[in-house]
Amino acid sequence: MSFRQTRVMIRAALTSLPRRLALSASMALSVALVVSTLAGFLAMARGFELALAGAGSPLVAVVLGGGTNQESGSAIPPGTVHALSVLPADTGLARDAAGHLLMSREIVVPVDLAEAEGGASRTLALRGMDAAGAVLRDGVTLTQGHLFSGGARDIVIGARIAREFNLHVGDVLRLGPVDWTVAGEFAAGGSAFESELWADLETVRATFDRQGEVQSVKLRLTDPAALITLRENLAKITETPLTAVSEAELYAGQSGRTAGLIRLFGWPLACLMAIGATAGALNTMMSSVSDRTVEIATVRALGFSRFSAFLATWVEAVILAIIGTVLGLALSLIAFNGWQASTIGANNARMSFDLAVTPDVMVWAGLLGLLIGLIGGALPALAATRVPLTAALRARG
Amino acid sequence: MSTAETMSTPLAQTPLPDMPVPEGPYIALENLRKAYRIGGQTIPIFSGLDLAIPRGDFVAIMGPSGSGKSTLLNMLAGIDRADGGTLRIGNSRLDQMGEGARAAWRAHHMGIVFQFYNLLPMLTAAENVELPLLLKPLSARERRARVAKVLDLVGLAGREKQRPGLMSGGQQQRVGIARAIVSDPDLLLCDEPTGDLDRASADAVLDMLRFLNTEMKKTIVMVTHDPQAALQARRTLHLDKGQFLEETRAAG
Numbered sequence: 200m201s202f203r204q205t206r207v208m209i210r211a212a213l214t215s216l217p218r219r220l221a222l223s224a225s226m227a228l229s230v231a232l233v234v235s236t237l238a239g240f241l242a243m244a245r246g247f248e249l250a251l252a253g254a255g256s257p258l259v260a261v262v263l264g265g266g267t268n269q270e271s272g273s274a275i276p277p278g279t280v281h282a283l284s285v286l287p288a289d290t291g292l293a294r295d296a297a298g299h300l301l302m303s304r305e306i307v308v309p310v311d312l313a314e315a316e317g318g319a320s321r322t323l324a325l326r327g328m329d330a331a332g333a334v335l336r337d338g339v340t341l342t343q344g345h346l347f348s349g350g351a352r353d354i355v356i357g358a359r360i361a362r363e364f365n366l367h368v369g370d371v372l373r374l375g376p377v378d379w380t381v382a383g384e385f386a387a388g389g390s391a392f393e394s395e396l397w398a399d400l401e402t403v404r405a406t407f408d409r410q411g412e413v414q415s416v417k418l419r420l421t422d423p424a425a426l427i428t429l430r431e432n433l434a435k436i437t438e439t440p441l442t443a444v445s446e447a448e449l450y451a452g453q454s455g456r457t458a459g460l461i462r463l464f465g466w467p468l469a470c471l472m473a474i475g476a477t478a479g480a481l482n483t484m485m486s487s488v489s490d491r492t493v494e495i496a497t498v499r500a501l502g503f504s505r506f507s508a509f510l511a512t513w514v515e516a517v518i519l520a521i522i523g524t525v526l527g528l529a530l531s532l533i534a535f536n537g538w539q540a541s542t543i544g545a546n547n548a549r550m551s552f553d554l555a556v557t558p559d560v561m562v563w564a565g566l567l568g569l570l571i572g573l574i575g576g577a578l579p580a581l582a583a584t585r586v587p588l589t590a591a592l593r594a595r596g
Numbered sequence: 597m598s599t600a601e602t603m604s605t606p607l608a609q610t611p612l613p614d615m616p617v618p619e620g621p622y623i624a625l626e627n628l629r630k631a632y633r634i635g636g637q638t639i640p641i642f643s644g645l646d647l648a649i650p651r652g653d654f655v656a657i658m659g660p661s662g663s664g665k666s667t668l669l670n671m672l673a674g675i676d677r678a679d680g681g682t683l684r685i686g687n688s689r690l691d692q693m694g695e696g697a698r699a700a701w702r703a704h705h706m707g708i709v710f711q712f713y714n715l716l717p718m719l720t721a722a723e724n725v726e727l728p729l730l731l732k733p734l735s736a737r738e739r740r741a742r743v744a745k746v747l748d749l750v751g752l753a754g755r756e757k758q759r760p761g762l763m764s765g766g767q768q769q770r771v772g773i774a775r776a777i778v779s780d781p782d783l784l785l786c787d788e789p790t791g792d793l794d795r796a797s798a799d800a801v802l803d804m805l806r807f808l809n810t811e812m813k814k815t816i817v818m819v820t821h822d823p824q825a826a827l828q829a830r831r832t833l834h835l836d837k838g839q840f841l842e843e844t845r846a847a848g
Contacts, residue, residue: 203730207723214718497714500675501775502703502731504696588675589666 204503208511211494212487213518219483219490223519226483226575229476230523230568231530236472238531238564240465242554243540244458250552253390255450256337257423258293262416262433263442268452270307275413275441280304282436283416290432291425292418295331301419303332304400308407310374314364323360324550325374325396327403328417333385335417339392344368344383347399352406353382357393359539359551375406391450394541394550417446457542469564473571480575484516488583496588505584512583516576517569524568531556531564621648622782622815623672628681630667641667642838644681651782654809654816656826659835665819666787668835672817673708673785674698685783703731707776709805711788713768715760721771722747722756728779746774750804766797773804777814784808786818790825802828 216223262283264275284300286292293301305328311320326332333339333346333355347353354374356366361384366372370381379398387393404410420426426445433441444452488495495508536556625647631640641664649655659665670676671683674690675698683691688701702708707728715724722743729739747753750770760768769789776784786805790798806828808814818829826832832844 207719207727207730211716211718493714494716497710497716498727499699500673500702500708500714501728502699502701503727504699589670 201504201507204498204507205510208495208498208503208507209514211498212491212511212515215491215494216515219486222483222486226476226480226519227523227526229479230520230571231527233469233472233476233571234524234527234564234568235531235534237465237469237567238528238556238560239535239554240461240469241560241563242531242535242556244461244465245557245560246540246552246555247461247542248454248458249555249557250389250391250550251450251454252447253338253388254392255445255447257445257447258337258420259335259446260418260420260426260429260443261446261449262418262429263414263444264439266440266442268442268444268449270305270415270449273414275304275416276437276439277411277413279437279439279441280413280416283418283433286432286436291421291428293421295334299331301331301335303329303335303417304413304415305329305332305417306400306403306409306412306414308375308403308409310396312364312372312374323396324394325354325398325403327398327400329400332400332417333397335419336387336392338390339385339387342384342386344381347382347397347402349399349401351382351399352377352379352402353398354379355383355385355397356381357395358384358386359389359393360396363551377406389553391550391552394552420445469567473567476571477575480516480520480571481578483519484512484576484579485582487515488512488579488586491583492586495583495586499586500588508583508586509580512580513573513576516579517572520569520572520575523571524565527568528556528561528565531561622651622653622686623647623649623817624682624684626682628671628683629679630664630671630676631679640838642678642681645838645840647833647840649815649817651815652809652813654806654828654830655818656829656832657817657819657835658821658823658826658832663835664838665835669785669787669817669819673706674702703728703779705781706783706785707779707781709769709772709776709784709786709789711791713760713765713772713792715768715771715775717759717761720757720759721752721763721774724760724771725774725778727775732779742778743774746778747771749777750774764797765793766800769793769797769801770804773801773808777808777812782815784814784816786816786820788820788822789818790820790822795824798822798825 262275263270263273264279265273267273284302286300295301305326308325308327309322310325312323313320330346330349341355342358344355347355360366366381368381368383371378372381404412418429420429423445426443430443433443499505499508535554538554539551540554541551625645628642628645630642631638657665657668667676671678672685674693678691681691682689686705690698690701693701725743725746726739729742744753744756747756750773752767752770752774755767760771763771789805790801793801802825805816805818809816818825820826827846830846834841
């Protein structure tokens with residue numbers, strides 16, 4: 200019986216919505232705004248994480264020197280590089296058909312590239328690597344042209360850079376003091392790799408005056424557990440403190456910091472907006488109670504419970520919040536999902552990524568939207584239970 | 597009257613629990629006190645009001661504005677509380693009940709007819725009439741049957757699906773009466789039931805109230821400004837400054 204009362208009260212509340220359309224619509228819209236703001240920030244953080252997660256493989260070990268766990272600032276002495284290259288066969292490191300270790304010495308040089316003729320330039324990561332470097336990376340496919348070859352000033356560009364800078368195989372561009380020719384283009388599933396330019400290690404070192412320098416060494420592992428063996432061997436072959444992390448860990452660490460920072464901005468901003476929207480919801484629902492005073496008082500006089508008046512008002516608030524939430528999420532999906540953003544990545548170079556409105560993003564933003572309805576509707580719902588029956592019954596309904 | 601006979605059968609299908617009727621009047625007010633506090637000032641409405649209404653009576657209460665008519669009706673309806681004294685209806689002491697108990701009591705024992713009908717505009721006539729039945733353990737079918745009977749009784753058969761906004765004042769008040777009697781209460785409280793109606797509609801409503809009193813044995817308490825309306829009651833009580841001044845009995 201209580202359910203019947205509540206159901207008819209909810210129906211009465213909802214069917215009277217057109218009487219207060221403007222206020223109700225403004226409440227739904229303000230919820231939509233909060234939801235899409237939070238969804239935007241979370242989608243940015245999630246997109247950044249996905250771009251870096253896509254770049255990292257647990258089967259690739261990254262050896263870093265100089266007491267850092269990032270490529271920038273890392274340095275590995277030549278002697279150590281040599282010692283690594285002659286590690287015995289049973290150490291869990293993968294080799295090619297000829298028995299050579301799948302290993303790539305790498306450095307990253309920030310280079311400036313103009314977006315268009317006379318346009319603003321952006322800093323990109325030019326990665327010098329050994330020939331095995333491209334093979335070492337999982338999920339990378341050469342879509343056009345060929346890989347760089349030793350000696351020539353060839354570069355291979357990530358698909359994102361090709362798109363953003365409108366570059367094609369055969370184009371010549373100036374990076375640093377010399378011109379380079381685009382030899383090929385690769386795709387990496389939208390991951391952070393696609394924001395890099397790859398070239399031959401020796402050529403990069405010669406061009407940018409970094410002779411003998413190695414920032415990191417990439418090694419392919421036979422299985423993820425081999426990383427532990429590698430760490431043990433590193434301690435044996437050199438006294439230089441070296442760090443070995445999996446490529447997955449390296450990129451997860453980078454994404455964790457930046458994504459955390461994005462969320463650190465996003466949540467407080469969305470919460471502040473949510474407080475405003477909750478105040479708006481409170482106002483809207485108070486108006487609703489005021490508008491329905493005679494109806495609430497009438498059914499209460501007939502014997503309906505306070506609880507049914509409470510629940511009907513609360514449900515109205517939650518339904519308006521749900522409408523706003525659905526609208527906000529739909530807007531986020533349409534406007535943000537796949538929208539390209541960029542940031543300064545770990546190597547002080549630009550990294551592009553797509554915003555990702557993933558299910559977890561939608562759940563968090565949706566919950567905040569619902570919370571606005573639940574909190575903003577609670578007090579007015581309480582007010583609905585305290586409608587003065589005596590005065591209301593004399594009012595013209 | 598045949599209509600009344602056909603009415604009494606379906607309404608009696610789900611009888612309310614039997615109430616042992618105590619000795620004495622059906623409605624008894626003793627030394628009832630009520631005052632309003634407005635801006636730090638206490639305005640006394642009743643300072644010891646007594647009233648006795650036997651079961652089956654039809655009482656009109658008249659009086660100038662501010663005499664306490666509405667306050668009295670609100671207290672009889674249990675939507676306002678007395679400051680002191682006793683208020684008994686049947687064997688229930690309304691003055692001793694909490695808010696929830698009074699709401700439940702209203703649902704089972706009382707129908708209210710409002711001056712401005714107080715119909716929910718978004719519901720159809722049948723849905724408005726059905727509202728009190730939602731508080732009772734009846735199936736949807738039983739509720740529909742009861743609603744159809746009372747709408748027929750008030751002369752609105754065939755208008756079940758019409759919304760109040762499309763009805764005349766007289767028709768709306770008839771829906772209001774149907775809603776008040778659909779759960780077969782013992783007591784009907786009418787708050788200026790003809791106050792918003794033209795003469796012809798008012799007369800039709802009064803005829804109906806008289807019928808409910810004489811044929812269906814409802815006890816009716818009606819607050820009114822309308823002397824014509826008061827004439828339809830068995831007796832009229834005149835209230836002024838919180839006191840009953842005189843009583844007029846209907847001729848015959």
